Amino acid sequence: DAGITQSPRHKVTETGTPVTLRCHQTENHRYMYWYRQDPGHGLRLIHYSYGVKDTDKGEVSDGYSVSRSKTEDFLLTLESATSSQTSVYFCAISIQGYTEAFFGQGTRLTVV
Amino acid sequence: GIQVEQSPPDLILQEGANSTLRCNFSDSVNNLQWFHQNPWGQLINLFYIPSGTKQNGRLSATTVATERYSLLYISSSQTTDSGVYFCAVDSGSEKLVFGKGTKLTVNP
Numbered sequence: 001d002a003g004i005t006q007s008p009r010h011k012v013t014e015t016g017t018p019v020t021l022r023c024h025q026t027e028n029h030r031y032m033y034w035y036r037q038d039p040g041h042g043l044r045l046i047h048y049s050y051g052v053k054d055t056d057k058g059e060v061s062d063g064y065s066v067s068r069s070k071t072e073d074f075l076l077t078l079e080s081a082t083s084s085q086t087s088v089y090f091c092a093i094s095i096q097g098y099t100e101a102f103f104g105q106g107t108r109l110t111v112v
Numbered sequence: 113g114i115q116v117e118q119s120p121p122d123l124i125l126q127e128g129a130n131s132t133l134r135c136n137f138s139d140s141v142n143n144l145q146w147f148h149q150n151p152w153g154q155l156i157n158l159f160y161i162p163s164g165t166k167q168n169g170r171l172s173a174t175t176v177a178t179e180r181y182s183l184l185y186i187s188s189s190q191t192t193d194s195g196v197y198f199c200a201v202d203s204g205s206e207k208l209v210f211g212k213g214t215k216l217t218v219n220p
Contacts, residue, residue, distance in 0.1 A: 033207065042198060042210040050206065058207065059113075088153065097206020098142040100160040106153055 003027045004104035006091050012110045019078040021107050023091030025071075032074040033092040033101070034058075034066065043090060049074055050097070081111045114139045114203040118211035125189050125218050133184040133214045135199030143202035144175050146184050149213070150195045158184070158197075189218045 003026035013019050023032060031050055035043040035058075045058030047066040055066050063085060065077045078085055088108050094101040115138040125131055135144075146158040159166050159173040161182065166173055170189075175182040186193055196215050200208040 031206065035210075040212070042212040043200075044210070045207050048207055090155065092208075098162075098202055098204075100143075100145065100157065101200075101208055102157060103147075103155040106155075108153075 004091060004093055004102060006089075006104040006107050008107060009105065010108045012112060013081050015082060015111055016080050019081050019109065021076045021089055021091075021109070023074045023076070023104060025074075025093050027093060028071055029093040029095050030071075031094045031097055031101075032068065033094075034064075034074065034076045035090045035092065036060065036087040037090060037106075038087050046076065046089075078109075081109075083111050085109065086111045113205070114141070114201060114209050116199060116201055116209055116211035118197075118199055118214050120214060121212070122215045123217070125216070127189060127191060127218055127220050129189050129218075130185070130187045131189060131216070133186070133197050133199075133216075135182040135184070135201075135211055137180050137182075137199075137201050137203075139180070139203045141177065141180075141201045141203050143200075143208065144182055145200050145208065146173055146182070147198040147200065148193075148195050149198060155198070186216075189216075191218050191220055194218045 005024045033048040034046040049055045049068040091104040117136045148156045163177045196213040200210045
């Protein structure tokens with residue numbers, strides 16, 4: 001177990017509502033990532049962080065924002081959820097960008 | 113950005129058979145990982161292997177960085193090996209890029 005907790009594990013929300021997903025780590029790793037997984041696409045990077053308050057965009061960042069005010073927590077926010085954001089969201093951590101990454105158990109989000 | 117292609121996309125085996133999964137990538141890498149996503153959706157680390165060969169029980173992996181490919185070998189497959197196998201690489205951007213995966217079904 002890599003010491004990563006995602007919450008909530010499942011969520012159903014309505015179109016247009018804000019949603020925040022949380023990733024919490026106990027490993028004190030510098031790098032944290034948010035990916036989404038959709039059928040036919042594998043996993044795609046949304047945003048990542050390389051330190052407290054240091055974040056950058058990934059491949060599919062439109063409609064998402066992130067924040068990292070503490071080493072251990074990385075939050076992913078959907079400001080106004082849309083049906084296209086229905087997906088499984090995974091958080092990952094690593095010591096450095098090129099070192100082994102470990103994934104959380106995922107959050108299944110359904111936007112109706 | 114770097115491209116990652118996995119083959120075959122689908123593979124069906126009888127229990128006890130051996131298999132080889134392939135991952136091709138389009139640029140030099142400083143990180144390559146193999147993951148198994150089990151039927152419950154959990155991503156399990158199999159190998160961190162930017163170059164060379166590693167073995168773990170019935171599984172082994174080889175990455176030939178100069179030729180830009182990696183192979184995952186599964187021997188004496190079991191039904192619990194079923195799931196999707198992902199290859200993911202980093203070419204210096206400090207973030208992993210995933211292939212689309214190989215879906216493995218092992219029948220009893």
